Amino acid sequence: MSFRCWWPRGVLVRAAVALAVATLLPGGLVVTAAAAGPTGPDLRWSWPLDPRPEVVTAYDAPPGPYAAGHRGVDLAGRAGSPVRAVDDGVVAFAGTVAGVAVVSVDHQGERSTYQPVAATVRTGDPVQRGDVLGSLLIAGGHCFPAVCLHLGRRHGESYADPEDLLGSGSKIRLVPPSGPPPVPPPVDDAPLAGSWTPPVDAPVSSPYGMRVHPITGELKLHDGTDFAAACGTPVRAVADGRVVAVTYDPAYGQRVVMDHGGGVETSYNHLARASVRSGAAVRAGAVVGAVGSTGMSTGCHLHFMVRADGAPVDPVRFLA
Known part of the structure; x- marks a missing residue:
């Protein structure tokens, strides 16, 4: 069964370009164009899953270092799929954090993080773009019970949007302020829809x-x-x-x-x-x-x- 995501209306539009520009549109929508560091062809990341995955949850910058936010992107995947390094670098960490299997790679000023991943690399290992870091797990994923890879990025000491370095060209995405929920899977619920009495009489x-x-x-x-x-x-x-x-x-x-x-x-x-x-x-x-x-x-x-x-x-x- 496919597990797709929808992008509701009344949302934030984001686009990555060389200069930061913000334009207020009628109705309060904001068209944002942002770049986080150099984005030349030699510095662009490759996608960590093959084939190119669907982005099911976009980056949502936290207002502060400990505030709520989505510090990366969630990429739809399959359990057991190989997870690959987005660029040349050195494995900075391969282990568990709060019970979740994580791999991090340093890329000379950028750091990529991948979770949940059963690592096949060790801390200190040099890796090249496209090298397998491990396999995608189900447990610990942001999309459970669906399967997805959470790809994070740090530019220096700050969180940044991985999509600014992924793919080619600019991106335009419609996202709600809190991120999109998964779309209900297609299911033949016509005989059931709207027919149930609530389990309790309460608001x-x-x-x-x-x-x-x-x-x-x-x-x-x-x-x-x-x-x-x-x-x-x-x-x-x-x-x-x-x-x-x-x-x-x-x-x-x-x-x-x-x-x-x-x-x-x-x-x-x-x-x-x-x-x-x-x-x-x-x-x-x-x-x-x-x-x-x-x-x-x-x-x-x-x-x-x-x-x-x-x-x-x-x-x-x-x-x-």
Whole structure:
């Protein structure tokens, strides 16, 4: 199944050229042209994945060294694909950072970083443009459960946009201020769309989409819809289905996962307790658990998720 990204309207337009120019357009759109260091043909980077990958999340400059932002670009890929050096240099680091496998290469004033990558090089190894640094992993990727390579760039001591040195010619991209969320995969959900009753009678406190995580501070996809319900509120199945898992996850806390057929699954997360067992057949409206604040949670709420063929989609498209 393909996993494509869309570029919404009402957005920031970025273009890389030799001089920095900013023009304000009607409606508040900004056309930005920026260069970060020399961009001559000898200094341009090659793409780290072959064939040339799709950019699924663009660079979003952080306002400060510790502020939220997207310090690189995410490139769509396949697990196990070879990851190649973008230019000649020396491996500055090959190991793990906060549990994520990372490779960094110095290029005389520029540094490229690649994650998540199972390294086949060691710190201090000289590399040439196109040399294999390792293979692309799934775990630790910014696009999980989809697979992508996060390519970062530092120009001196500052973060910079890798796309300014990639490819040939200028780039023009339409991106929202917080970066584009993955597009829901194509799935035949016509019989289900708009037919489900919400799992709790409570207002939405955080919708599906890109956001800064309230605990980690990282800009990432919020892969479900949060309902601001009090702890202990009954959580009900949104449709007929079968319970496929009742588990505890460090991030999602106590959770119940249901299969509704056609490749569609729902999960009910951060529960105080589950009221069903794995393998049980459940009718729409049956209580499956109670709202809680388990796992990585800042307070009582229900995090409701829908997956179509293994990929997260916006639950609102299914709810009545």
